[in-house]
Amino acid sequence: MRKVPLGASGIEISEFVFGAGSIGGVGASASTRGFGLSAEEAFERLDEAWELGINMIDTSDSYGGGESERVVGRWLRDRRPADAVVATKVGLVSRPDGSRGRDLSAGHVRRRLARSVERLGRVDLYLSHVQDPATPIEETLTAFSAAQDAGTIGAYGVSNVDRAKLEEILTTADARGLHRPVTVENRLNLLDRTDELELLPLVTGEGLGYTPFSPLAGGVLSERYLDGAPPEADSRIAVAGDLYYKGFYLPENLERVAALRDFARELSATVSGLALAWLRDHPAVSAPIVAPRTSAQWDAVREAMDIRLDEKDHTRISDIFH
Secondary structure (H helix, E strand, O other): OOEEEOOOOOOEEEOOEEEOOOEOOOOOOHHHOOOOEOHHHHHHHHHHHHHHOOOEEEOOOOHHHHHHHHHHHHHHHHHOOOOOEEEEEEOEEEOOOOOEEEOOOHHHHHHHHHHHHHHHOOEEEEEEOOOOOOOOHHHHHHHHHHHHHOOOEEEEEEEOOOHHHHHHHHHHHHHHOOOOOOEEEOEOEOOEOHHHOOHHHHHHHOOOEEOOEOOOHHHOOOOOOOOOOOOOOOOHHHHHHHHHHOOOOOHHHHHHHHHHHHHHHHOOOOHHHHHHHHHHHOOOOOOOEEOOOOHHHHHHHHHHHHOOOOHHHHHHHHHHOO
């Protein structure tokens, strides 16, 4: 697998990132605990990722109620992989009633970072998982910058931001003489290209990395739903559709996926492989985050690694998902 730069950060990562959001649950939602990968299954997926050449792991202190970090940390200590890039996130808080809150206060960031380091062994990239309107941006950035100065983290980034928020973050960091974020983690796929309108020109212009999640739109960018079959009970759409994938499983989107399938067949490819290759080739993308839950789901990643799209191919795909 090719290695690529994470923007202008000087950090080198694989062209795909392993997303650990399915370990112990599906994302950060308390309602999905138990639907995710067991520790044994997670070790298998992590081993497979490493054998494929993936060197970056993306997790969060909220995934699976902390189980994702615990399992990834055990895997790192057991396997001791060379040149691994370990990224985790902070800011999402699970309340006793099952609802979620946001906290990027300096004290919370320091406490959660200490726990993440204890679980993972180290944190190379530390990202704000969400934005916290109750905490001044300067307070959050000062906490991140201090952690970088102390060597507790290698660098930091932001997730789930729009252009206005990213501009505010960069301006504040510069005005206060703080370290800047080096990367952005947002959602981008053929069914959700919102970031292309305003955010990505800023990302590339500022030399930031960009690692998009949900590259297959919760599985809609595959052929599994084109025969009219409902989502399987343990699928991401069924388990966490309202939280993460609302709006993807729609008739008009399935029509677009069917058109992409026709084009994929011309290239002797699959929908999933083609969707991943398109995203990997995106000029603003450093590396898409993939999160296979089974060994078979790596097939699309392997296929994407071998697909080479020319300008006409990209134009045709864009015409389908205009």
